[in-house]
Amino acid sequence: DTGVSQDPRHKITKRGQNVTFRCDPISEHNRLYWYRQTLGQGPEFLTYFQNEAQLEKSRLLSDRFSAERPKGSFSTLEIQRTEQGDSAMYLCASSLGQGGETQYFGPGTRLLVL
Amino acid sequence: GNSVTQMEGPVTLSEEAFLTINCTYTATGYPSLFWYVQYPGEGLQLLLKATKADDKGSNKGFEATYRKETTSFHLEKGSVQVSDSAVYFCALSDRSNAGKSTFGDGTTLTVKP
Numbered sequence: 001d002t003g004v005s006q007d008p009r010h011k012i013t014k015r016g017q018n019v020t021f022r023c024d025p026i027s028e029h030n031r032l033y034w035y036r037q038t039l040g041q042g043p044e045f046l047t048y049f050q051n052e053a054q055l056e057k058s059r060l061l062s063d064r065f066s067a068e069r070p071k072g073s074f075s076t077l078e079i080q081r082t083e084q085g086d087s088a089m090y091l092c093a094s095s096l097g098q099g100g101e102t103q104y105f106g107p108g109t110r111l112l113v114l
Numbered sequence: 115g116n117s118v119t120q121m122e123g124p125v126t127l128s129e130e131a132f133l134t135i136n137c138t139y140t141a142t143g144y145p146s147l148f149w150y151v152q153y154p155g156e157g158l159q160l161l162l163k164a165t166k167a168d169d170k171g172s173n174k175g176f177e178a179t180y181r182k183e184t185t186s187f188h189l190e191k192g193s194v195q196v197s198d199s200a201v202y203f204c205a206l207s208d209r210s211n212a213g214k215s216t217f218g219d220g221t222t223l224t225v226k227p
């Protein structure tokens with residue numbers, strides 16, 4: 001257990017539905033990252049926060065995706081109008097510092113879009 | 115941009131065999147290098163890391179040395195166990211690139227008794 005938790009662990013939804021995932025980082029960590037991992041691939045960066053500010057978003061993050069980190073604590077990732085191509089593992093990680101330090105990963109949320 | 119290339123798998127070894135998983139990287143800045151391990155159904159766990167050239171990371175019998183001249187960070191273990199069966203990811207994190215991590219595609223290791 002790294003101290004980073006994610007909820008839910010598994011989500012099955014129908015195409016077109018909206019889903020929201022939650023990440024609770026290690027409490028003193030100022031940085032929070034979201035990654036997506038598809039089968040047989042390494043995780044790919046989606047977006048990151050420093051405290052409550054979202055500082056960068058990947059081109060992978062279409063307009064249907066939105067992330068928030070209110071008060072610089074937990075974060076949510078919402079996918080609107082889900083598509084089958086959104087099926088993946090969504091990983092959250094947190095770290096303390098300005099970048100380059102160790103990131104601690106949560107167990108992930110596995111999304112299946114039918 | 116940054117990239118990480120890992121030795122293709124899967125890798126199958128007998129217990130007590132020597133393990134090497136190759137990893138090379140491309141980075142614009144001065145990255146920190148990591149090896150993560152992922153067991154079935156679980157998230158990524160940090161295995162070891164190195165933050166500057168010639169540093170050696172080690173943990174649980176695994177070792178990797180940050181080689182700037184060859185841009186490599188190969189993972190080694192002298193004697194693998196069945197419990198080492200997992201997927202191993204090489205990654206870099208670069209402060210000049212917002213600290214986000216860039217991962218290789220992973221190498222699946224299976225150790226047979």
